[in-house]
Amino acid sequence: MDKPEKKEKPARKPRESILVLCAHSDDQILGLGGTLAKYSDEGKRILIIIFSYGEKSHPWLKKKVTVKMRVKESQDAGKVIGAEKTIFMGIEEGRFSEDIETKGIHEKIKRLIEDCRPIKIFTHSSDDPMPDHGAINKFTIDLLNEISYAGDVYAFDVWTPLKIKERSLPKVYIDITKTFSRKIEALKCFESQWMSMISLLWSVYYRAVKNGFKSRCRYAEVFYKIR
Numbered sequence: 001m002d003k004p005e006k007k008e009k010p011a012r013k014p015r016e017s018i019l020v021l022c023a024h025s026d027d028q029i030l031g032l033g034g035t036l037a038k039y040s041d042e043g044k045r046i047l048i049i050i051f052s053y054g055e056k057s058h059p060w061l062k063k064k065v066t067v068k069m070r071v072k073e074s075q076d077a078g079k080v081i082g083a084e085k086t087i088f089m090g091i092e093e094g095r096f097s098e099d100i101e102t103k104g105i106h107e108k109i110k111r112l113i114e115d116c117r118p119i120k121i122f123t124h125s126s127d128d129p130m131p132d133h134g135a136i137n138k139f140t141i142d143l144l145n146e147i148s149y150a151g152d153v154y155a156f157d158v159w160t161p162l163k164i165k166e167r168s169l170p171k172v173y174i175d176i177t178k179t180f181s182r183k184i185e186a187l188k189c190f191e192s193q194w195m196s197m198i199s200l201l202w203s204v205y206y207r208a209v210k211n212g213f214k215s216r217c218r219y220a221e222v223f224y225k226i227r
């Protein structure tokens, strides 16, 4: 009996990765939760790096909430939007530049970028008034320059609208009409912060609608393409 011919397996295309670098445990959802859910639906791998647990610079984050709880909430929120991994760097707030040096963060992230080869990287905007956000922007841009990163880099904002310095950069609107409800669902994972976050929720809706209006869809998120 003839042996059945071995069929050549079609080469599987590696999944494209999207990387987010942000300061605090909820920035990624507030800034681009809808966009991340959309990319995840398209089959992309979503990797999120959170530098600190966040308790000082966001007035709605309560200090007494334990780190463990904050990590769990971020990971739950990550699951809602389809993130593959949410990684914490454990930096203390207000000590960004010192901790980045001493905790080997620079090397860790460099290796991670080399391993997962993201096609797009998202980070805070350079004109974000929160110092930790600005510090992450600077760190990211310096690192990407150093490794001559060739993918696209986008800036997002958390509460304050993008403007000022980066006004001349191309703006990109992402239609999140289909995933907006998952962004809200993901925000609800921050149970320990929920009572204070709920008072700010109008702004999440307002911005999604305003950006949606500008890009002729129901809900949208906006980014600046920084390189």
Ligand SMILES: [Zn+2]
Pocket: 023, 024, 027, 054, 058, 130, 133, 158
């Ligand atoms: Zn933040």
